[in-house]
Amino acid sequence: MPVRAEVWAEKYRPKRVSDLIYYRKKNQEALQKFVSWMKQWLAGTPPTKRAALLYGPPGTGKTSLVHAFAREHGLVIFEVNASDQRSGERIMRVVEESSASRTLTGAGRVLLIDEVDGISPREDRGLYGALVKAIPKSRVPIVMTANDPWSRSGMRPLLQLCELIKFERRSERALIRILEEIARKEKVSIDKNALKALIKKEEGDLRSAINDLQALAALGRHITAEDIERMGQRVREYEIFEYLRRIFYAKSIKKARALISSSPVDPDMLFEWIYENIPQVLTDPRDLVRAMWALSEADILRAEMKQRQYWTLLKYVIDLMMGGVAAAFRYSKPPGFVPMHFPERIRILAKTKREREKLREIALRAKPVFHVSTRRFLTRYLPYLRVICSNDPKARNSLAQALQLTDKEMDFLIGKTREVEEKRPAKRVRRRARRRGSRA
Amino acid sequence: MNKGKLFGELCGDSGLSLEVWVEKYRPKVLDEIVDQEDNVARLKYFVKTKSMPHCLFTGPPGTGKTTAALCLARELYGEDYRRAILELNASDERGIDVIRTRIKEFARTYLVGEIPYRMIIMDEADNLTSDAQQALRRTMEMFTRTCRFILICNYLGRIIEPIQSRCAIFRFGPLPPEKIKQRIEWIAKQERVKTTKNAIIEIVQISGGDLRQAINLLQAAASFGKEVTRDVVLRIAGLVPREDLKQALQLAMQGDFIEARRTIRRLLYQYGVSPTDVIRQIHSVILDMGELDDQQKLEIIRTIGEIDYRLVMGANDEVQLSYLLAVLAAVKQS
Numbered sequence: 205m206p207v208r209a210e211v212w213a214e215k216y217r218p219k220r221v222s223d224l225i226y227y228r229k230k231n232q233e234a235l236q237k238f239v240s241w242m243k244q245w246l247a248g249t250p251p252t253k254r255a256a257l258l259y260g261p262p263g264t265g266k267t268s269l270v271h272a273f274a275r276e277h278g279l280v281i282f283e284v285n286a287s288d289q290r291s292g293e294r295i296m297r298v299v300e301e302s303s304a305s306r307t308l309t310g311a312g313r314v315l316l317i318d319e320v321d322g323i324s325p326r327e328d329r330g331l332y333g334a335l336v337k338a339i340p341k342s343r344v345p346i347v348m349t350a351n352d353p354w355s356r357s358g359m360r361p362l363l364q365l366c367e368l369i370k371f372e373r374r375s376e377r378a379l380i381r382i383l384e385e386i387a388r389k390e391k392v393s394i395d396k397n398a399l400k401a402l403i404k405k406e407e408g409d410l411r412s413a414i415n416d417l418q419a420l421a422a423l424g425r426h427i428t429a430e431d432i433e434r435m436g437q438r439v440r441e442y443e444i445f446e447y448l449r450r451i452f453y454a455k456s457i458k459k460a461r462a463l464i465s466s467s468p469v470d471p472d473m474l475f476e477w478i479y480e481n482i483p484q485v486l487t488d489p490r491d492l493v494r495a496m497w498a499l500s501e502a503d504i505l506r507a508e509m510k511q512r513q514y515w516t517l518l519k520y521v522i523d524l525m526m527g528g529v530a531a532a533f534r535y536s537k538p539p540g541f542v543p544m545h546f547p548e549r550i551r552i553l554a555k556t557k558r559e560r561e562k563l564r565e566i567a568l569r570a571k572p573v574f575h576v577s578t579r580r581f582l583t584r585y586l587p588y589l590r591v592i593c594s595n596d597p598k599a600r601n602s603l604a605q606a607l608q609l610t611d612k613e614m615d616f617l618i619g620k621t622r623e624v625e626e627k628r629p630a631k632r633v634r635r636r637a638r639r640r641g642s643r644a
Numbered sequence: 645m646n647k648g649k650l651f652g653e654l655c656g657d658s659g660l661s662l663e664v665w666v667e668k669y670r671p672k673v674l675d676e677i678v679d680q681e682d683n684v685a686r687l688k689y690f691v692k693t694k695s696m697p698h699c700l701f702t703g704p705p706g707t708g709k710t711t712a713a714l715c716l717a718r719e720l721y722g723e724d725y726r727r728a729i730l731e732l733n734a735s736d737e738r739g740i741d742v743i744r745t746r747i748k749e750f751a752r753t754y755l756v757g758e759i760p761y762r763m764i765i766m767d768e769a770d771n772l773t774s775d776a777q778q779a780l781r782r783t784m785e786m787f788t789r790t791c792r793f794i795l796i797c798n799y800l801g802r803i804i805e806p807i808q809s810r811c812a813i814f815r816f817g818p819l820p821p822e823k824i825k826q827r828i829e830w831i832a833k834q835e836r837v838k839t840t841k842n843a844i845i846e847i848v849q850i851s852g853g854d855l856r857q858a859i860n861l862l863q864a865a866a867s868f869g870k871e872v873t874r875d876v877v878l879r880i881a882g883l884v885p886r887e888d889l890k891q892a893l894q895l896a897m898q899g900d901f902i903e904a905r906r907t908i909r910r911l912l913y914q915y916g917v918s919p920t921d922v923i924r925q926i927h928s929v930i931l932d933m934g935e936l937d938d939q940q941k942l943e944i945i946r947t948i949g950e951i952d953y954r955l956v957m958g959a960n961d962e963v964q965l966s967y968l969l970a971v972l973a974a975v976k977q978s
Contacts, residue, residue: 479963483901492901493974500954500967507958512774549962552913568736574667575710577735577768583918584705588860589664591880595867602663 213414216386218272224265225382227375234258234369235269241367242273245345246312253367255339255346257320259353260371263409266349267318274314282344283316295331299338299346313344321350321359332358339365355543373408376400382410383417392417394427401432443468445544448477452485457527464522471518475502475525476547484544488535498528559616566617569607590618665863666856669831674715677708678855679823683814687712691719694759698784698793700769700808702800703816706854712814713765713794720759728755728762734776735768743779751783751791762791769795770802771958777804784810798956818853827855828862837866842874850881889925896972897935904969912962919961923952926968940975947971 218224221239226232238258244251258266274281282298298315317335339346339362348366353359380399387394394417406412420427447468454460467474479499486492502524509517553560563586567578574581593600593614604614615621662668671677674684674691683701690696696716701709717725730750732742747764755762766772772780781804784793795811797803825848832839843865851858864880865872888907895904911917927948930941951964 479966483905489899489901489970489973489977493970496967496970500951500959500964503963504954504957504959507954507960511771511958514774548909552909556913571733571736572731573662574664575714575731575767577733577771579735580705580768583920584857585666585860587918587921588864588880591864592664592867595869596663599663599863599867602661606662 211415212386212390212418213411216382216389216414218265218268220276221269221272224269224272225378226265227378228372230370230372231264231374234371237367237369238269239273241369242277242314242345246277250343250345251367253365254342255335255348255362255366256369257348257350257353257363257366258369258371259350261373261407261409262351263406263411263413264371264374265410266371267316270314270316270347270349277312279312279314281314281316283318293330293334296334296338299342299344315342315344315346317346317348319350320348321353321356332356332362336361336365374410376403376408379403379408379410379413383413386414386417390418390421392421392427393425394420395429397429398427398432401429405432444477448481448544451478451526452481452529452533454526454530457523457531460526460530461523464526471522471525472506473547473550475499475506475521476550477544478525478529480547480549481544482529486529486532486536488537491532491534491536495529495532498524498532502528562613562616566607566609566613569609573606586617593618594620665831665835666859669834669859671708671711671715672718674712674719677712677715678827679819680708680712680816683712683816686812686814687716688719690716694720696720696792696812698788698811699795699814700800700803700811701794701796701814701816702798702803704798704818704853706851706856706858707816707819708855709796709814709816710765710767712816713763713796716794717763717765720763721757728757728759730762730764731767732764733767734771740773740776740779743776743783747780747783748787751787754790761789763794764791765794765796767796768798770797770799774804777807781806781810819855820853821848824848824851824853824855824858828858831859831862832866832872835866837862838871839866840871840873843872843877846874846877846881850877889922890929892969893926893929893933893972896969897976899973899977901966901969901973904973905966908965908969909962912965919955919965920952922961922965923948923955923968927952936975943975944968944971 221235224235226235238256241251241256258269260266271281273279284295284298295315295317320331335346350359353363353368380396380403383399383402386392387399402413402416406416416432420431423431447463447466451460451463454463464471464474469477482495482499483492486495502521505517505524506521509515509521563582564578567581570576570581570585571578574585576585589603593603600614600618603609604611609617612621674688677684699713701712703709717729721728730747732746734742737746750764751762754760766780780793784807793811795803795807800808800813825844828844828847829839832844839862847858847861847865850861861877861880862872865876868876870876888911892904892907892911895901895907908922911922912919927945930936930944930948933941936944947968951959951968954964955961
């Protein structure tokens with residue numbers, strides 16, 4: 205294994221527009237459309253539509269095209285990622301700044317907003333509004349990418365201002381050629397059948413296919429189609445979105461609960477998905493409360509089931525969580541298309557995992573001292589200890605000694621710092637890696 | 645981690661005194677225990693006769709159950725009682741494996757000395773799975789000659805009957821306000837902390853019969869190094885950022901469930917507030933909400949009670965609190 209593993213999907217991003225391999229006519233046209241739109245900017249005659257929206261399934265070469273074009277023409281890309289906070293304000297600022305002057309080197313600029321449909325509508329409430337205002341007067345090309353721009357009602361006014369450029373899934377032939385090239389350069393030996401299986405599994409998403417290839421390469425031997433099969437099916441987000449819709453709009457409890465056998469995730473995760481998305485679908489409070497009631501009942505049964513290992517309770521949990529939401533649908537308007545979200549709770553818990561692990565570790569040391577369970581230590585003692593130790597150095601020292609905590613651990617325990625051990629930058633890198641992972 | 649070793653290292657008499665008052669002022673002998681006269685009298689009889697049955701201590705938190713068990717051990721075995729006892733907490737070690745291995749290992753050997761049996765203190769025993777309880781019941785019978793159990797729980801109903809019938813049951817009631825007041829005032833005097841009369845009344849009230857919480861509250865309030873007033877106590881008790889909480893309730897009542905849930909998440913995951921505290925704070929706020937009539941308030945209080953109970957039973961805090969938000973949204977709309 206190399207010391208620093210590079211992500212192949214990044215390493216082999218096309219450097220020039222001509223490196224992009226599209227066989228489909230539609231994608232060729234999309235490429236042409238984008239190039240000529242950009243060329244109008246370069247010629248100093250900005251097109252009437254001052255933003256372009258490249259949309260299509262993940263891994264079809266949208267972002268790559270923008271990067272390749274910019275590189276080839278010496279343009280500087282200003283990237284505003286949807287996960288940046290307060291994107292609205294930021295975009296206004298970037299647009300103003302970049303419109304005011306050219307870069308120091310005189311290079312042109314492109315403002316790239318990746319995954320514009322992937323933003324959190326609450327946090328970035330202002331984003332779409334800001335864009336609608338900024339686009340008509342922008343003096344730099346604004347390029348956005350999206351998977352499904354119609355999934356967000358908030359985006360509709362935006363669409364009219366954009367040159368819409370559609371990308372389709374790439375042909376198998378194109379993908380095989382790209383993968384073969386990478387395999388050759390990385391000295392990975394792989395069957396042609398295995399490549400085909402890989403592409404089929406990833407349904408034309410090149411980035412996922414490259415990620416898989418890299419993972420398989422770690423086996424350090426010849427790769428066959430069987431290896432691909434063994435990798436197992438990655439649960440695709442749209443699959444679960446569709447599945448959730450079927451539950452929410454099932455006409456009866458019976459129909460809803462019958463869906464359990466085809467669930468793409470385990471019941472616990474399904475619970476989280478349903479819980480997260482209930483308010484998106486059941487917009488009427490009368491429906492919402494009935495659905496949440498059913499879910500809260502499912503939750504307590506689920507706790508009972510796990511704690512006492514009464515696995516027979518699972519069927520009632522499923523009735524309540526699946527049937528409960530289906531039955532609750534009465535007053536809410538059946539919406540056209542509701543965007544579903546990944547469970548936020550899971551995201552938060554994953555993000556704070558290290559912190560929680562550290563707290564638990566400390567709680568284990570506190571157990572024999574305070575004669576309580578870790579859970580009670582964290583909920584009943586810690587809030588007070590935080591106040592006490594923040595104010596009273598003597599108490600702080602004695603506690604540090606009793607629990608054998610370093611100064612830094614003590615700071616962490618009392619909430620003075622959120623750092624566990626690693627420095628912040630490392631964390632940010634990890635987050636970026638995850639983001640990439642979720643995009644792939 | 646070698647818990648046994650840690651235990652000895654940390655709690656051995658290394659001359660270190662832990663300046664956390666719940667521990668510092670934890671009673672060392674049965675007579676020191678606050679209130680619970682009947683229970684103490686029965687336990688002292690065990691000490692006198694040097695014999696005891698398996699015991700089951702039940703009652704709400706902070707009423708002296710664990711303390712009573714530790715005091716009993718100390719009086720039976722003397723100062724190095726720790727070698728004779730095994731402290732377990734079922735909430736962390738609830739699996740059947742604990743019963744099968746750790747307990748059996750500990751209980752297998754005779755104890756040399758005046759008292760021929762060891763003692764196992766199993767805290768939060770109501771968290772044991774039913775399988776584990778069944779196993780425990782057998783273990784209790786098998787090792788009667790070498791071992792005594794003290795099971796401690798909040799809810800007697802969650803202990804299977806065969807175990808109940810094998811134990812002497814001790815009920816620990818919530819401490820009367822007067823007793824909590826006395827103890828708090830006594831500790832304040834030991835620590836030379838000035839308190840106002842109202843501050844003490846407030847502490848007693850908030851604690852609701854839980855002496856541990858009362859002492860924690862007192863120390864946190866005293867840690868500012870000034871006189872402990874009612875205001876300081878209220879501020880500490882409101883560790884839950886109140887504004888955020890109110891905001892969540894308002895949002896819910898305006899029908900913005902998604903935003904309300906986001907606020908609750910911030911409380912739980914960012915501020916690390918205990919869900920039980922959140923629910924109790926909501927309770928204290930609800931009665932003063934002008935925008936609700938009494939019937940609506942009753943409905944909400946019923947839900948709060950239900951949720952509080954469920955949280956104690958191990959339900960998921962965020963899901964349960966979200967349910968409450970949904971109830972608020974619906975109450976206001978109908």
